[in-house]
Amino acid sequence: MSSSTGRPQVIICKWSEQLVRSMLDLTPHVFVVLDEFDTTFMNPDQELLARAERVYRIKDFDSLEEMSAVATDLVLRGAAIDHIVSFTEFSQFGAGYLGVLLGLADDCMRHVSFRDKRLMKERVRRAGVPTADWITLADPSRADDVAAVRDRLTFPIVVKPVAGSGTIGALRVDKPEELEPVLAGIVPDPHLKSHQLTAEEFVPGREYHVDALWHDGRPLYLLVSTYYRPRLALLDPEAVPDPDGTPEDGSYLITEDDAPELYRRVTELHLEVNSALGITHGATHLEVFERPDGELVFSEIASRMAGGWIGAVISEYLGYEIHTAIARATVTGRIPEPRPSKPYLGALHLRPTQAGRITAIPTVEEMRAVDGVLRAQRLRGVGDSVERTNPSEWCAFVVLGADSREEYEALARRVAGELRTEVDPGA
Ligand SMILES: Nc1ncnc2c1ncn2[C@@H]1O[C@H](COP(=O)(O)OP(=O)(O)OP(=O)(O)O)[C@@H](O)[C@H]1O
Ligand SMILES: [Mg+2]
Structure with missing residues (x-):
């Protein structure tokens, strides 16, 4: 200094x-x-x-x-x-x-390993952390690159941009014979600079996100949440809505008191990932799968705070804005004691169930008027279109809080039913 x-x-x-x-x-x-x-x-x-x-x-x-x-x-x-x-x-x-x-x-490729999913997985896997089997698909127009994917991986697989975000351009391919036509149909998102792809074996099960803030290798907070549905599954045209009205798009925080063993295992995995990638300071957003047999599998990590609704949920957990925590951690190495506004927290993304032009979307006041809604944000308005080509076409977020798990679940079902974004599919 x-x-x-x-x-x-x-x-x-x-x-x-x-x-x-x-x-x-x-x-x-x-x-x-x-x-x-x-x-x-x-x-x-x-x-x-x-x-x-x-x-x-x-x-x-x-x-x-x-x-x-x-x-x-x-x-x-x-x-x-x-x-x-x-x-x-x-x-x-x-x-x-x-x-x-x-x-x-001290490592010129470190920041690349936080973005390029191949270098990230290579380093994490070498450190002994379970990851999906994967192979680079640097040039999808080359027959040998495509053949290598078919030969090396067991289908279903996921093909995605090497440094994408927001699940944009991530595609599931169920059978080897579908690979070539799927690749031929890819139109890269205009925001993507590199058009290189990576191919990974599909990992079934639950998808967690783990949001943490680190100082000198120690977490100032570490929060395990689960997406209601894996992000990619939100694009599945054959997916059927849950009959009991459980929301699909969003995530909720799992408390350490409710799942101490999960927290222990996730923290252990996170520390291994940190040491493989050289993470000691700052905010991180890790995604982890839990296979049906219970094995935790590293998916990816970002060396930044999460996007979407997650920062708002963390702010409710802290009892003050996440940006304050990041600034305090950066300058002082400490953060004020978290004071969660409610013990059970989560958020929903209010996205229409089909593509089209928005005809109705709740206002911030309407969302805030619902008991249990702690924060609300509207990112689109009536007349905007939603294509449903990826799950990150943000429409509106509501952050929810409750005093018990049961109360939270009932609240989330009620809010998902009451606060809806409607579209005209023909427009
Ligand atoms: N190997 C895999 N097995 C199963 N699902 C996968 C796999 N890879 C990706 N997915 C699904 O696709 C989504 C997007 O993939 P990934 O997280 O790698 O890309 P991203 O575009 O950087 O994501 P984000 O939305 O976190 O910015 C994941 O959240 C997950 O639901
Ligand atoms: Mg991701």
């Missing part, structure tokens, strides 16, 4: 008012990097940004040229950066590269 105040120098990648505010409360040495999306659509608070030591406005975090220019300017100013906090998938490669340029990384 070489700042004049003795307080750490921190770079924040991408715009989050709460994170910038929380960080500036703790250290004046905040550098903010905003991309074109932030400056065009997010309306960043200029007064708040004026308190930052410097703001860099770039087009794209994936531009080597722009990240190199940021690094050079910081070096010329004599900045000695202690931490880089990047909290979206879109800034992860750029933030990692910046860390390499500024000498914060």
